[in-house]
Every structure is written in structure tokens, then in C-alpha cells.
Amino acid sequence: MAASGQEKFYAQNTLVVLLIAMENERIKVETKNESLIQGKLMNCDGYGNLTLSKATVTNSCGKTLRTDELHVKASSVRYVHLPNKVNPIEAIQQQFAKSKRINTPKMPPKYKKTVQS
Amino acid sequence: MDLDPKSAEFNPLLALYSVDELPNVVPAKVYDNIAVFEANLSRTQKNATKNQAGLNPNSKKASVKSFSQRRRIQEEVERRDLTKLQLMVQQKEKAQLEDGVEKTEPTSSKKVQRKKPARNLFTSMEKLAVGPMSLLHKITSQRLRSKVYTRNFCGLRGVLVGFIAVFDRFMNLAMVDVDETFQKAPLGDVAEHQKKLTVAKLDEKLKYISLYGVEDKRSDPKCETNAGVQIYHGPQTSSIFHGGMAPLFHRHLKNVYVRGDSIVLISISDF
Numbered sequence: 001m002a003a004s005g006q007e008k009f010y011a012q013n014t015l016v017v018l019l020i021a022m023e024n025e026r027i028k029v030e031t032k033n034e035s036l037i038q039g040k041l042m043n044c045d046g047y048g049n050l051t052l053s054k055a056t057v058t059n060s061c062g063k064t065l066r067t068d069e070l071h072v073k074a075s076s077v078r079y080v081h082l083p084n085k086v087n088p089i090e091a092i093q094q095q096f097a098k099s100k101r102i103n104t105p106k107m108p109p110k111y112k113k114t115v116q117s
Numbered sequence: 118m119d120l121d122p123k124s125a126e127f128n129p130l131l132a133l134y135s136v137d138e139l140p141n142v143v144p145a146k147v148y149d150n151i152a153v154f155e156a157n158l159s160r161t162q163k164n165a166t167k168n169q170a171g172l173n174p175n176s177k178k179a180s181v182k183s184f185s186q187r188r189r190i191q192e193e194v195e196r197r198d199l200t201k202l203q204l205m206v207q208q209k210e211k212a213q214l215e216d217g218v219e220k221t222e223p224t225s226s227k228k229v230q231r232k233k234p235a236r237n238l239f240t241s242m243e244k245l246a247v248g249p250m251s252l253l254h255k256i257t258s259q260r261l262r263s264k265v266y267t268r269n270f271c272g273l274r275g276v277l278v279g280f281i282a283v284f285d286r287f288m289n290l291a292m293v294d295v296d297e298t299f300q301k302a303p304l305g306d307v308a309e310h311q312k313k314l315t316v317a318k319l320d321e322k323l324k325y326i327s328l329y330g331v332e333d334k335r336s337d338p339k340c341e342t343n344a345g346v347q348i349y350h351g352p353q354t355s356s357i358f359h360g361g362m363a364p365l366f367h368r369h370l371k372n373v374y375v376r377g378d379s380i381v382l383i384s385i386s387d388f
Binding site for chain 1: 238
């Protein structure tokens with residue numbers, strides 16, 4: 001999924017892991033421009049850019065905006081309020097276990113033969 | 118001499134068949150095993166070289182030989198030492214149960230390869246333990262309550278008092294059980310007129326909160342947006358437009374991810 005090596009590195013070695021672990025959870029994002037976004041985290045990339053579904057944006061004036069899909073740039077995030085039941089350390093460990101299962105490469109049977117010989 | 122067992126030209130067949138004329142054989146020392154014999158051999162060789170004229174007893178060749186022999190003896194002793202083996206097995210098991218370093222499959226039937234420890238967030242946290250981020254490492258490992266001061270576009274925004282669970286190289290934090298005291302960002306010209314919030318003033322307000330608490334004036338305690346409760350501390354001398362200070366708000370957050378670029382200062386809390 002990650003486009004570059006740097007992104008893959010960030011996805012494993014920075015706190016972005018915690019956001020990736022939060023996929024499909026309802027979160028609240030407080031942005032640097034004093035607006036609050038509530039929505040379900042669809043996807044998070046290696047840099048921390050977020051894609052939310054069924055989002056409600058409340059700006060500093062109090063005005064609300066509802067959208068089906070919303071993309072939030074990582075640099076505009078100030079806080080991300082995680083769900084109460086989440087334990088950060090456990091969530092990160094579970095995410096590592098998940099990504100290890102996904103990322104171990106499976107050798108196609110054709111090449112396996114040549115390696116053994 | 119052909120019949121001298123100590124010489125290089127010793128012919129064992131000849132010695133066996135020559136009953137007469139056997140040279141004086143120095144009674145040989147009896148050793149328990151080859152390792153001990155090797156150790157004593159090196160010592161005798163050393164003495165031999167010392168006695169020889171013109172040979173440097175500290176020559177590299179001689180010392181290297183004895184060192185490698187010593188190493189071999191050491192390794193044998195280690196291998197035969199059962200208790201040490203048991204210890205090594207225990208250590209291996211411990212390492213496999215640890216969080217940070219994930220090793221490859223523990224099937225030791227394959228050839229022993231140098232396993233690279235997996236690099237992840239927890240290993241990078243350990244790497245940051247020395248250096249400027251050592252305070253963060255101390256806070257997370259000792260579970261200390263810390264104060265994290267944050268900023269908005271102009272000046273200080275507020276402080277988050279809570280426990281830091283995880284941090285990373287960009288100072289992004291995952292905080293738990295947080296009390297945030299902050300001021301709303303000023304809009305427009307107000308920023309120039311209002312009194313600026315400083316760390317000292319914030320600390321004073323924190324002390325007030327720790328002594329007197331915060332009145333929850335909201336009717337609905339389970340507020341969705343959690344905008345914060347305003348703190349009343351002393352009379353408002355003048356409006357913010359005429360040089361007064363902006364009102365402070367307070368709220369409690371259970372789980373937050375704080376992005377590193379909003380953070381100004383991190384210190385350990387006294388209370």
C-alpha cells in the first residue's frame with residue numbers, strides 16, 4: 001500500500017502506527033485551525049494523512065458540515081481523540097502482529113523450485 | 118634421533134621393534150583430557166622459547182598460538198558447562214517473549230543465521246533513550262505525570278497534564294488520562310491587544326486548579342464535542358481587547374494522540 005520506502009519506514013517506526021491501528025474506529029480530530037472533525041477512520045497512510053467516512057466538521061464559529069468522505073492532511077492535525085476503550089501500547093503491538101502477517105512475502109511455487117536446486 | 122619420542126624424526130615402528138637401546142623417557146604427566154594437555158603444552162612451549170637464545174618470547178607468532186589455544190579451551194569448557202547452557206536457553210526464551218525485538222521463527226533446526234532485530238516503534242524509542250529525548254524515555258518508562266505545553270499560531274495555547282504512553286522521534290505523543298488547560302485561539306486584531314499567556318502564568322493557573330478544582334457548569338456531562346469548562350480565577354480586570362488576558366478552558370481527555378509539531382515544551386509534573 002505504501003508508495004515509497006520512506007512511507008513504509010514511517011508506518012513502522014513512528015506513532016502513525018497508532019493511527020493505522022485505529023482504522024474503522026470512530027475518532028475525533030482536532031485541527032490546527034480550531035475545527036473539530038468527527039468521523040470513522042477509513043484509512044491512514046504512512047505520513048499520518050487521514051481519510052474519514054461520514055464525517056462532521058465543526059469549525060471555530062460553530063458551523064457544521066457533513067460529508068461522506070473527507071481527507072485530512074497530516075500537518076493540519078493537532079490532536080486525535082482515540083476511543084476510550086483503546087490501550088495505545090496494546091493497539092500498537094496488535095498492529096505490528098497484523099502487519100507482519102501481511103508483509104511476509106510468499107514465494108511463488110515456480111521460483112521456489114529454482115531456489116532449492 | 119629416530120628412537121627419541123620427543124624428536125621430529127621419531128619412527129614409532131622402529132621403536133616398537135627395537136627392544137634394546139631404548140632412550141630415557143621422561144615420565145609423562147597424566148592429564149584428564151586433551152584441553153588440559155593443550156594448556157600445558159602451550160606453557161611448555163612458552164618456556165622452551167624463553168630459554169632459546171635469539172628468540173623473542175613475546176613474539177606475535179607464539180602469543181597468537183597460545184591465545185587461540187586458550188580460546189579453544191575456553192569454548193570447550195563453556196560447552197561442557199551444563200549450567201551455563203541452561204542459562205543461555207533461558208535467556209533465549211526471555212528474548213523471544215520480549216516486546217521490542219521480534220526474531221524470526223524459533224526453529225533452530227536450520228543453520229544458525231545472524232538474525233537482524235526487527236526495527237519498529239519500540240526499538241526506536243529505546244534508541245532515543247540517550248540524547249535529547251532521554252527525558253521522554255524516562256517519562257514513559259517510569260510512568261511519570263508530565264506537562265506538555267502546546268502552541269497555536271501565535272504564542273502558547275495551553276498545557277496537557279497527563280501520562281505519556283508512547284513517543285516517537287518527531288515528539289508525537291500518545292497520552293492517557295490528560296487534563297488540558299488551554300485558551301481559545303484569538304481571532305484577528307485581538308491577538309495584538311490581549312495579554313500573552315506564558316508558562317509561568319499557566320503554572321499558576323494549574324496550581325489553582327489542583328487546589329480548588331474546576332466547576333463543571335455544563336448541564337450535560339457527556340458532551341460530544343468536549344469544548345471545555347471555563348476557569349474563573351480572580352476578577353477579569355479588563356476585556357481582552359483592552360489588554361486583558363484571554364479566558365482559560367479546562368477539560369479531561371482519556372486517550373489522545375498529540376502531533377509533535379504543536380508541542381513547545383515537556384516537563385515532569387510535581388503533582
